[in-house]
Amino acid sequence: MKRTLQGASLAVLALALAGGTAIADTSGKRIALSNNYAGNSWRQAMLRSWDKVTSQAVADGVVAAADAFTTAENQVTEQAAMIQNLVLQGYDAIVLNAASADALNGAVREACDAGVVVVSFDGTVTEPCAWRVTYDYHSMGTAQIDFLAEHMPQGGKLLEIRGLAGVIVDDDISRGIHDGVAANPQFEIVGTVHGDWDQAVAQRAVAGILPSLPAIDAVVTQGGDGYGAAQAFAAAERPTPLIIMGNRQDELVWWKEQKDKNGYTTMSISSAPGVGTLAFWVAQQILDGQDVPKDIIVPLLSISQDELESFLETTEPGGVANVEYTLEDTQGVIAKAAP
Amino acid sequence: MSALSRPLARLLEKPWLWAFVGAALVWLATIPFTPGRGAGDVLTAAFTFATFFVIVGIGQMFVITLGPGNVDLSIPATITLAGSVATKLMDGQDALIALGFVAAMGCGLAVGVFNYALIRALRIPPIIATLSSSFIIQSTAIAYGRGLRIKPPPALAEFTTARVLGMPVLAICVIVLAALMSVVLHRTIYGRSVIAIGQNQRAARLAGIAVDRTRLATYVMSALFASLCGYLLSAFSGGASLNMGEEYLLASIAVVVIGGTSVAGGFANLPGLWGAALFLFLIVTMLNTYGLGAGIRYVLTGLIIIAVITAAGGRKPLR
Numbered sequence: 001m002k003r004t005l006q007g008a009s010l011a012v013l014a015l016a017l018a019g020g021t022a023i024a025d026t027s028g029k030r031i032a033l034s035n036n037y038a039g040n041s042w043r044q045a046m047l048r049s050w051d052k053v054t055s056q057a058v059a060d061g062v063v064a065a066a067d068a069f070t071t072a073e074n075q076v077t078e079q080a081a082m083i084q085n086l087v088l089q090g091y092d093a094i095v096l097n098a099a100s101a102d103a104l105n106g107a108v109r110e111a112c113d114a115g116v117v118v119v120s121f122d123g124t125v126t127e128p129c130a131w132r133v134t135y136d137y138h139s140m141g142t143a144q145i146d147f148l149a150e151h152m153p154q155g156g157k158l159l160e161i162r163g164l165a166g167v168i169v170d171d172d173i174s175r176g177i178h179d180g181v182a183a184n185p186q187f188e189i190v191g192t193v194h195g196d197w198d199q200a201v202a203q204r205a206v207a208g209i210l211p212s213l214p215a216i217d218a219v220v221t222q223g224g225d226g227y228g229a230a231q232a233f234a235a236a237e238r239p240t241p242l243i244i245m246g247n248r249q250d251e252l253v254w255w256k257e258q259k260d261k262n263g264y265t266t267m268s269i270s271s272a273p274g275v276g277t278l279a280f281w282v283a284q285q286i287l288d289g290q291d292v293p294k295d296i297i298v299p300l301l302s303i304s305q306d307e308l309e310s311f312l313e314t315t316e317p318g319g320v321a322n323v324e325y326t327l328e329d330t331q332g333v334i335a336k337a338a339p
Numbered sequence: 340m341s342a343l344s345r346p347l348a349r350l351l352e353k354p355w356l357w358a359f360v361g362a363a364l365v366w367l368a369t370i371p372f373t374p375g376r377g378a379g380d381v382l383t384a385a386f387t388f389a390t391f392f393v394i395v396g397i398g399q400m401f402v403i404t405l406g407p408g409n410v411d412l413s414i415p416a417t418i419t420l421a422g423s424v425a426t427k428l429m430d431g432q433d434a435l436i437a438l439g440f441v442a443a444m445g446c447g448l449a450v451g452v453f454n455y456a457l458i459r460a461l462r463i464p465p466i467i468a469t470l471s472s473s474f475i476i477q478s479t480a481i482a483y484g485r486g487l488r489i490k491p492p493p494a495l496a497e498f499t500t501a502r503v504l505g506m507p508v509l510a511i512c513v514i515v516l517a518a519l520m521s522v523v524l525h526r527t528i529y530g531r532s533v534i535a536i537g538q539n540q541r542a543a544r545l546a547g548i549a550v551d552r553t554r555l556a557t558y559v560m561s562a563l564f565a566s567l568c569g570y571l572l573s574a575f576s577g578g579a580s581l582n583m584g585e586e587y588l589l590a591s592i593a594v595v596v597i598g599g600t601s602v603a604g605g606f607a608n609l610p611g612l613w614g615a616a617l618f619l620f621l622i623v624t625m626l627n628t629y630g631l632g633a634g635i636r637y638v639l640t641g642l643i644i645i646a647v648i649t650a651a652g653g654r655k656p657l658r
Contacts, residue, residue, distance in 0.1 A: 193627050211373045
């Protein structure tokens with residue numbers, strides 16, 4: 001029954017075919033992106049993906065507007081005020097990357113009460129009236145250990161680089177890693193540092209803890225920190241362990257260099273910044289009157305040894321490996337999320 | 340007081356002493372958990388990363404010494420801008436290293452002059468002026484680089500990571516730089532003017548000190564040091580990134596304060612910057628080595644910093 005339709009100008013038609021219900025026309029609807037931070041390459045890629053996909057949707061008349069707004073200081077109060085302004089400006093839906101999981105609930109509740117659809121993603125909110133588009137971060141942890149178990153059946157000593165302390169994503173990934181290690185007792189985590197998802201911070205933290213550690217066989221990470229870890233190992237004149245990579249271009253380039261030099265094998269697992277475009281289509285589908293479950297799980301972006309070159313080709317220098325979603329992709333993801 | 344104990348008593352009065360004592364204690368507490376050459380390796384790493392804190396700390400210290408209300412919040416954005424501009428211009432070519440340096444310094448000069456223009460011409464308090472200019476600078480860096488991560492020239496990268504007998508070459512250079520700036524602070528008319536303005540700006544003006552020129556020079560210098568940090572940091576960590584300067588805002592102020600410089604201005608010292616920067620790195624290393632959870636780590640970091648500042652502050656009434 002699956003139809004492949006090229007061109008977003010047919011998106012509305014595709015919607016009618018796939019949805020099977022009457023079209024509630026969204027061409028007059030306006031969707032806003034409320035974003036809390038723009039200061040790293042992931043967020044820049046997210047904003048570019050949003051701009052690319054939504055401007056096409058606007059040009060095709062799927063929606064009337066899809067404007068992006070970013071707070072200057074990554075503050076909860078600032079974003080709460082922004083959400084209130086967006087409601088007053090009459091947007092029909094707000095796609096939200098939130099500065100806090102619960103501190104924005106009041107503003108989100110007000111938006112819902114005013115009849116505005118709120119779809120949160122990446123930084124999601126706990127307010128029940130909002131939709132949540134999330135990655136299964138727990139599986140991001142277990143997938144790394146599964147990969148290691150396959151490539152290092154004899155096991156080994158692991159260094160864990162965590163993200164930003166206090167953020168739920170960091171807890172979820174770390175729990176996944178620890179659950180994976182519990183299921184594969186041949187692995188042992190001998191050190192843990194917080195790299196804040198940042199190359200420079202990860203490099204410094206790893207350089208600090210390395211002298212106290214025995215030989216490390218593999219480094220499990222949360223993305224964005226693999227290259228920094230590799231630099232710290234090189235600076236300490238230690239052999240380079242198997243480091244799980246994220247999706248930043250510099251990480252992939254480093255991996256490619258090692259692969260060409262000595263057949264270095266690893267994997268990359270990460271959240272693609274194009275998830276924002278999926279949240280956009282989810283909002284459009286809700287406005288269209290479709291029945292969308294409140295929690296939608298998005299598959300993680302995983303790159304294997306063989307796929308490395310093709311992803312490198314499509315990833316610009318300084319950018320991140322990315323996947324953008326079409327309306328059809330989104331409908332597939334929604335269908336999977338439905339009970 | 341005997342002749343022998345007088346130098347000791349004078350040493351104990353030094354406000355920068357406690358940052359070094361703290362750093363040494365934390366280092367000693369880490370050693371039992373680092374087998375073999377570990378103790379030396381920890382120190383090497385500490386000097387490597389403390390270097391960058393010290394570079395921005397020098398500029399911030401001169402600004403803070405200008406007196407209450409003076410602080411430079413545009414340091415992180417300046418680091419990012421200078422790093423992005425320099426790496427993009429150098430484009431990984433050794434021949435363009437000097438050009439990249441000049442470009443980075445040009446960024447610093449522009450930022451410093453712009454900051455002081457806001458402060459002086461528009462009469463905006465420094466804390467607001469540098470905060471708002473940091474938005475403009477950061478946005479410029481985003482528009483210019485879009486998170487571009489170009490590899491630094493190999494020769495420059497090699498220089499920033501080189502070592503002599505386990506000691507990072509860059510750290511040695513910055514120790515010399517700090518010593519030079521110490522002479523500038525205590526032995527030149529400019530340095531004495533900064534201290535005098537910090538103690539009482541009105542009195543300094545009445546005494547005929549060129550207050551405006553001194554303040555302008557100080558804000559420009561702070562931006563220049565931030566640019567230098569951005570230039571070296573992008574070479575050290577394999578390229579510039581949009582958030583590379585983020586953590587240097589609090590760090591630049593922390594090394595100044597922990598190092599025994601007065602937050603109220605008018606009283607500064609250079610050696611404390613090194614003590615404080617080593618101390619800050621070693622605390623994180625120690626707590627990471629102990630394998631404590633993030634929550635306990637942050638609490639302990641806070642408590643240890645309070646302890647050192649209290650110990651240093653407790654000596655002040657003796658002066």
